[in-house]
Amino acid sequence: MTQHLPLHPRDVPTFFFIGVTTRKSSIMTIFPRWMEALGRPEVVIEGIDFPLHDKPSHYREMVAFIKHDPYSLGGLVTTHKLDLLAASRPLFDELDAYAHITHEISSISKRDGRLIGHAKDPISSGRTLNALLAHDHFARTGGEVLCLGAGGAGAAIALHLMHASDRPRRIVVTDRSPARLLELETMAAAQGSDITFELHQAATEPDSDRLLAAMPAHSVIINATGMGKDLPGSPLTDEAVFPMHAVVWELNYRGELRFMHQALAQKQARHLHVEDGWNYFLYGWTQVVAEVLHQPIEGGVFDALARIASQSRAGQG
Numbered sequence: 001m002t003q004h005l006p007l008h009p010r011d012v013p014t015f016f017f018i019g020v021t022t023r024k025s026s027i028m029t030i031f032p033r034w035m036e037a038l039g040r041p042e043v044v045i046e047g048i049d050f051p052l053h054d055k056p057s058h059y060r061e062m063v064a065f066i067k068h069d070p071y072s073l074g075g076l077v078t079t080h081k082l083d084l085l086a087a088s089r090p091l092f093d094e095l096d097a098y099a100h101i102t103h104e105i106s107s108i109s110k111r112d113g114r115l116i117g118h119a120k121d122p123i124s125s126g127r128t129l130n131a132l133l134a135h136d137h138f139a140r141t142g143g144e145v146l147c148l149g150a151g152g153a154g155a156a157i158a159l160h161l162m163h164a165s166d167r168p169r170r171i172v173v174t175d176r177s178p179a180r181l182l183e184l185e186t187m188a189a190a191q192g193s194d195i196t197f198e199l200h201q202a203a204t205e206p207d208s209d210r211l212l213a214a215m216p217a218h219s220v221i222i223n224a225t226g227m228g229k230d231l232p233g234s235p236l237t238d239e240a241v242f243p244m245h246a247v248v249w250e251l252n253y254r255g256e257l258r259f260m261h262q263a264l265a266q267k268q269a270r271h272l273h274v275e276d277g278w279n280y281f282l283y284g285w286t287q288v289v290a291e292v293l294h295q296p297i298e299g300g301v302f303d304a305l306a307r308i309a310s311q312s313r314a315g316q317g
């Protein structure tokens with residue numbers, strides 16, 4: 001069910017999903033089945049849709065409601081992660097280290113009457129990469145990273161890699177926006193990372209093709225631009241050539257996914273491993289659900305929830 005502001009006090013334990021078109025997300029059908037599996041069938045999910053860059057007062061109203069309503073357990077934030085925190089920071093009693101670094105939150109939870117914000121994306125993107133890459137991938141292969149797009153997801157992946165024990169020597173990042181690249185450069189400098197960051201304002205697809213062609217074998221190539229879902233097309237042309245043995249990661253799992261199809265067309269010839277955003281979605285959601293419900297979701301429990309989600313995905317065709 002999707003609700004709108006103003007909200008009315010809840011009479012059942014409620015997990016909020018704060019986004020733009022929450023009704024369309026697969027999580028709406030998956031969540032009730034997850035709650036059954038976790039032994040918490042009484043917890044319901046409510047989608048709250050805000051327009052992009054909504055008024056700060058609306059974000060504050062939402063966060064204040066969760067803070068003060070006893071049945072509101074917390075929730076997951078997409079799209080509005082930066083705007084919501086900027087508007088409501090004084091309402092939080094605690095923010096985790098990644099929220100301080102990235103100035104955004106994806107998780108709102110409560111503990112002992114305190115309202116807590118977490119930026120989970122560096123953790124969930126890290127888990128996805130760890131599941132995707134063989135042990136010591138970068139150290140063993142000399143592969144590097146090309147991340148097309150330096151928005152919230154690109155920055156979260158870069159932040160994870162800066163603190164990873166197995167990390168690439170070099171990360172090449174592109175964005176259309178010089179401001180995004182500057183933010184990433186500032187963050188990397190503040191973290192004192194030993195990774196060489198090469199930042200490029202890539203205005204056109206042929207620019208991205210050229211950067212791709214210069215990546216070594218075994219590199220990880222990421223589409224973090226939203227092109228192929230939020231925007232039409234791909235950051236690459238159809239003539240782009242992926243490095244041999246590259247790991248190609250499209251962050252989305254629905255939409256035209258043109259970048260992913262460009263990689264799939266070269267999968268055999270270039271020995272590529274091609275991954276969509278489904279596991280990232282699963283790690284992102286389970287991280288936040290675990291925080292909000294105060295219930296660890298690891299190992300066999302994660303696998304059970306992943307199976308339930310896959311059944312729902314298959315059921316939706």
Ligand SMILES: NC(=O)c1ccc[n+]([C@@H]2O[C@H](COP(=O)([O-])OP(=O)(O)OC[C@H]3O[C@@H](n4cnc5c(N)ncnc54)[C@H](OP(=O)(O)O)[C@@H]3O)[C@@H](O)[C@H]2O)c1
Pocket residue numbers: 148149150151152153154174175176177180202204224225226227229230234235251252253277278280281282284
């Ligand atoms: N599977 C999951 O659970 C999951 C989780 C997180 C994110 N995602 C997906 O990942 C994508 C990125 O998320 P985000 O939060 O980082 O979005 P975002 O903050 O909008 O960042 C995307 C960035 O890419 C830039 N860009 C667009 N086209 C480009 C191009 N051709 N070359 C270089 N840069 C380009 C954008 O620049 P402009 O601002 O100038 O357009 C923007 O700075 C989204 O589609 C999102 O749905 C999936």
